Amino acid sequence: xxxxxxxxxxxxxxxxxxxxxxxxxxxxxxxxxxxxxxxxxxxxxxxxxxxxxxxxxxxxxxxxxxxxxxxxxxxxxxxxxxxxxxxxxxxxxxxxxxxxxxxxxxxxxxxxxxxxxxxxxxxxxxxxxxxxxxxxxxxxxxxxxxxxxxxxxxxxxxxxxxxxxxxxxxxxxxxxxxxxxxxxxxxxxxxxxxxxxxxxxxxxxxxxxxxxxxxxxxxxxxxxxxxxxxxxxxxxxxxxxxxxxxxxxxxxxxxxxxxxxxxxxxxxxxxxxxxxxxxxxxxxxxxxxxxxxxxxxxxxxxxxxxxxxxxxxxxxxxxxxxxxxxxxxxxxxxxxxxxxxxxxxxxxxxxxxxxxxxxxxxxxxxxxxxxxxxxxxxxxxxxxxxxxxxxxxxxxxxxxxxxxxxxxxxxxxxxxxxxxxxxxxxxxxxxxxxxxxxxxxxxxxxxxxxxxxxxxxxxxxxxxxxxxxxxxxxxxxxxxxxxxxxxxxxxxxxxxxxxxxxxxxxxxxxxxxxxxxxxxxxxxxxxxxxxxxxxx
Amino acid sequence: xxxxxxxxxxxxxxxxxxxxxxxxxxxxxxxxxxxxxxxxxxxxxxxxxxxxxxxxxxxxxxxxxxxxxxxxxxxxxxxxxxxxxxxxxxxxxxxxxxxxxxxxxxxxxxxxxxxxxxxxxxxxxxxxxxxxxxxxxxxxxxxxxxxxxxxxxxxxxxxxxxxxxxxxxxxxxxxxxxxxxxxxxxxxxxxxxxxxxxxxxxxxxxxxxxxxxxxxxxxxxxxxxxxxxxxxxxxxxxxxxxxxxxxxxxxxxxxxxxxxxxxxxxxxxxxxxxxxxxxxxxxxxxxxxxxx
Numbered sequence: 001x002x003x004x005x006x007x008x009x010x011x012x013x014x015x016x017x018x019x020x021x022x023x024x025x026x027x028x029x030x031x032x033x034x035x036x037x038x039x040x041x042x043x044x045x046x047x048x049x050x051x052x053x054x055x056x057x058x059x060x061x062x063x064x065x066x067x068x069x070x071x072x073x074x075x076x077x078x079x080x081x082x083x084x085x086x087x088x089x090x091x092x093x094x095x096x097x098x099x100x101x102x103x104x105x106x107x108x109x110x111x112x113x114x115x116x117x118x119x120x121x122x123x124x125x126x127x128x129x130x131x132x133x134x135x136x137x138x139x140x141x142x143x144x145x146x147x148x149x150x151x152x153x154x155x156x157x158x159x160x161x162x163x164x165x166x167x168x169x170x171x172x173x174x175x176x177x178x179x180x181x182x183x184x185x186x187x188x189x190x191x192x193x194x195x196x197x198x199x200x201x202x203x204x205x206x207x208x209x210x211x212x213x214x215x216x217x218x219x220x221x222x223x224x225x226x227x228x229x230x231x232x233x234x235x236x237x238x239x240x241x242x243x244x245x246x247x248x249x250x251x252x253x254x255x256x257x258x259x260x261x262x263x264x265x266x267x268x269x270x271x272x273x274x275x276x277x278x279x280x281x282x283x284x285x286x287x288x289x290x291x292x293x294x295x296x297x298x299x300x301x302x303x304x305x306x307x308x309x310x311x312x313x314x315x316x317x318x319x320x321x322x323x324x325x326x327x328x329x330x331x332x333x334x335x336x337x338x339x340x341x342x343x344x345x346x347x348x349x350x351x352x353x354x355x356x357x358x359x360x361x362x363x364x365x366x367x368x369x370x371x372x373x374x375x376x377x378x379x380x381x382x383x384x385x386x387x388x389x390x391x392x393x394x395x396x397x398x399x400x401x402x403x404x405x406x407x408x409x410x411x412x413x414x415x416x417x418x419x420x421x422x423x424x425x426x427x428x429x430x431x432x433x434x435x436x437x438x439x440x441x442x443x444x445x446x447x448x449x450x451x452x453x454x455x456x457x458x459x460x461x462x463x464x465x466x467x468x469x470x471x472x473x474x475x476x477x478x479x480x481x482x483x484x485x486x487x488x489x490x491x492x493x494x495x496x497x498x499x500x501x502x503x504x505x506x507x508x509x510x511x512x513x514x515x516x517x518x519x520x521x522x523x524x525x526x527x528x529x530x531x532x533x534x535x536x
Numbered sequence: 537x538x539x540x541x542x543x544x545x546x547x548x549x550x551x552x553x554x555x556x557x558x559x560x561x562x563x564x565x566x567x568x569x570x571x572x573x574x575x576x577x578x579x580x581x582x583x584x585x586x587x588x589x590x591x592x593x594x595x596x597x598x599x600x601x602x603x604x605x606x607x608x609x610x611x612x613x614x615x616x617x618x619x620x621x622x623x624x625x626x627x628x629x630x631x632x633x634x635x636x637x638x639x640x641x642x643x644x645x646x647x648x649x650x651x652x653x654x655x656x657x658x659x660x661x662x663x664x665x666x667x668x669x670x671x672x673x674x675x676x677x678x679x680x681x682x683x684x685x686x687x688x689x690x691x692x693x694x695x696x697x698x699x700x701x702x703x704x705x706x707x708x709x710x711x712x713x714x715x716x717x718x719x720x721x722x723x724x725x726x727x728x729x730x731x732x733x734x735x736x737x738x739x740x741x742x743x744x745x746x747x748x749x750x751x752x753x754x755x756x757x758x759x760x761x762x763x764x765x766x767x768x769x770x771x772x773x774x775x776x777x778x779x780x781x782x783x784x785x786x787x788x789x790x791x792x793x794x795x796x797x798x799x800x801x802x803x804x805x806x807x808x809x810x811x812x813x814x815x816x817x818x819x820x821x822x823x824x825x826x827x828x
Contacts (some may be wrong), residue, residue: 054735081738094733099656100680107737107748109641109667135751140681151733158737215698341696366699379687380693383718394697414725432698493659 002069003026003162003194004051009063011046020046020059022218031192032184035226038215040417040447044198047215048166051196053080078111078484085160089167089445091147099248100131103139103150107158120398121157129153129183139177143329143414145176152183162194163187169499170200170418173329178204184433201448203244205264205514206230208512214239223411231260242448245512245527246270252531256375267516274534275520283523285483285498291355292436293340298349300339310346311491317484319354322458322468324478324499326509327488333471334376335343336396336488337438340469341373342366353436372434376441378425382413387424394431401427402460403453419450426457437461445478455481479503479511479525499525538755539817540810541582545657546664547756547763552576552649554767555806564789566800568637574807575644581814582648594643596823605632611784624683631783647811656749664745670746675730679723724797766806773799803818 004027011021011281020043028034038447051065053072065072067083068226075083088094097103104125106142108118129149134142142150148168151332154164165184175323181201185208194283199205206212212229214221216239233239233249241248247260247268253274261267293315309332317323327333331368338344344359351358355373361370374381384390388409391398398405408416408424416424422442429437442458443451451474458468458481472504478485479499486496487509495502500523503510510525517524524530540548559571579587589760605628607619612627649721653679699711731739768825778796790796 006760052736055732076743081736081741086736088729088733090729092682093729095678096730096734097674099674100747102656102659102674102747105733109671109747110738110741112741112743112745115747118745122747139678156820157738202629338692341645343692343696346580367696371696372698373693373696375689375696377689379722380690381697383694383714383719387771398625414721429697455578 001025001030003030003067004196005066005069006051007064009047009050009065009068010061010068010425011043011050011057012060013046014058014059015475016059018218021050024063024220026213026220026223028194028196031188031194031207033188033195034197034211034213035202035209036196036198036213036215036336037202037242038198038221039242039449040419042215043218045124045216048086048164048196048198051164052086055086064334081107082111082158083161085155085163087148087151087157087163087165087168088153089170091144091151091171092231094151095147098138099139100137100139100142100150101126102469104154104157107154111158116134120235121159125153125157129156143176145172147181148172148176148180149183152180156187160193162196165195165197167445169199174201174475175328177201181205181208184208200445202242202313202448206244206247226262227260230262231258238287238449240450246516249513249516249530249534252527261438264512264515267512268519270522271516271530271534275517280521280523280529280533281293281497283500287483288320290319291316291352292319292321293317294350294352294355295336295340296350298336298339298346298351300335300344300346310339311492312495313491315347315486315496317467317469319467320462320465321483322470324482324485325469325471325488325493326475326478326485327475331488332491333488334440337373337440337471341371341438343373367432369433369435370438371438372429372432373438374429374440376427376444378421379414381425381428385412387411387413387416387427388421390424391427394428396427396431398427401430402451402464403457417450418445419447419453422446422450422454423457431480434466436467436469439459439468439472441472441474442470443474451477455479475503475509475511476526479514538753539814541543541581541652543751543759544750544756545653545660546752547759548652548657550622550760551659551763551809552645554763556642556645558803558806559638559772560646561655562774562779563634563638563781563783564796564800565634565781567779570800570804570807572637572641572644574804574809574811575641575648576714578810578814579644579648581811582651590647591767594640597643598640601636601639602632604631605629605635613786627783627785629786630787634781634783647652659746660748663748667744667746671744682726683723686722687715690715690719690722722774728815732808758766762809763806766802769802770799770806773802 001264005029007025009021009024012019024047033523035049036044046057049057053075067075072080095103096106098505101122104122105118108121126135131150134146139147139150169180172180181204184195184197188195206226209226211223212226212234213223214229216236222229230247231245231251233243234255240251244262246264247262249267250257250261261270268288295313295315297307298310298313301308313336325333325336329507335344339346342361353361353366358366382390384393386409390413391405403423405423405427408420413421413424442454446454455477462468474482482499484496485499485502487494495505503514503525504518504522513527513530514525517530524533540551555571559568562568606624609631610623610625610629612625615623616626616628616629617624619794659670659674694715773795776795778790779799780790
């Protein structure tokens, strides 16, 4: 039975010429798990928002949406609040109240239920989601993953019939993201809850879904079982780059095949044929002799009685390399970056930037033509209401940028997409002409296509002689652009090698390509390498 | 059995209203002494050796209030000595000491009250009267620290981008003002998403419940009955003017009779209630542990 039906839907935002949604029709069966994908700006979010009456944007609309064969515009406010659950991207901004228990109860308070039934439903949901341990905490104390789980739980207490999620894991680290997706999967299986989800992290989401919906510039490109839908994007480079690694390799090697592998296991079976007795020569990596950053036995803690965050960090980064630091949440990666940028004062050890101790950089000399730090939340970089003003004030030379910033200039920085924000912030940071660039999670919340663009930009910067240190959770990103990688664990550097060695030694913290190919041939970490080797 | 802070927020509020109310309306030194004794004892029982500075500060405040009154007020019949042609009187000194007792006692009660009454307990009380105000308070309590954190983040980022260039005060004020400006933009942007999230969960459905995790239990009822009894007796003695005190022109306290002695004793009981509860709970635990 259909739960959600969309018929000939069109939508144009006010003051826009191009329609955001064109002639979309589909229907979703009860209990289905649907993943919606497409490049940034293709109208995914608009489509999801139109399925939730409270969030429907203003503009010209034609066509109809039905929930259980009833027009959603005719649902009573209560029905629409209860039956359609909606979880948004940013974990922080969706939270309304200051305590976890109050957040869980919030929706039920709005429904004017009695104290007893609220208490009961909240208790039940808290135990199902394992929230009991932090039930009485402040919402501000929670980690990103916990916040998003709380957002999901506080929608689930209202007992929705369909759950709509707009990129819920974009702001989470890979472990939290994969936990979150498995909770969604569990809800779908345990209760037969209908799920309608958009995602950047298709590697994990696609194998979970029943049907995959692909959108391109406002139109529905394909809506079919994941294998068929994925096969259909082989001619669309911007969509293909987001697909699971196994599918990308298969579509490159055998574009006519009718079976498209989606998981690591299926990819392995495919590669077995191609990779017998192949070998690649060990690449030698030669780094410069000059040191850009040197940390010796660095210790740091936030307060006198708190535990050490950095516990004897030894790290050397040479000039003109791209260096990636990986590691779990709270292992001290970002703290290490802040210490290197002199934003935190270490209590023991020594940090040298270009062979000069940090304390000899007087009067902000460190931040002029020397070092720049791009933080995790790039929105904190902007102080002006257009990108143009921002860059003019900072003195960025637009002609010298390694990418075209022209398109971004006349927008408010907050209106840009994640990838565009990152580029605009990078342009702002490059104004001081740094020789050492520190990046904190440059690919967080960014779709695959923009990620490729950022990798290209970083490579160009490296060519112009810059040293780049990036802290990241994104193994695919590190595998593609790093010269060397380091693993951070409990405030120390545990391993520091070239990506080929680094990822082929790791068995969990590694790319899915490495997992697919390691039985046949070591040292392969990216899809390009795998495809090239198979073709030889 | 529960300590005072584990009881229902309403019970806690009633207790502190009663004890500070009586302290503020009675000038009788015995009543004020009992109040200060109870307040300090409870504060120490809860905090142990911490907050040492607070005790020092209270001591200094007490002395200053006592000594300033005779310098300002020259009423009273017993002149101790003459300073700059102004008589310093014993009555003014005693009156100063008496009001100092009252102020320090009230400050100690308020100190314990603000430690016990966490934001959610205040919310619970507001929720009884107006669920909307309770929600607004809860959102504010979340939002203010969020705003602080964001402006700290922005300031840190700007520092690493070489934004603060000079040590000139006017320039740095200008730089701070810009940061304030963008924090407001950020807050509005944030607010829109929060509002959408509220809307999506039925914020506009009309009447709402105010959910609370506190329940009234039999301990609360028991506590309130004793509280009412002790407060009732003390207040009726107070209303009979048996616990009043006159300082000018000369010190006169009402004669000690059975009525005002009862009043003082019941108030002493009232002031000691939280400390007694605390002691009882820890004794009970020791006893239970010895049985295990």
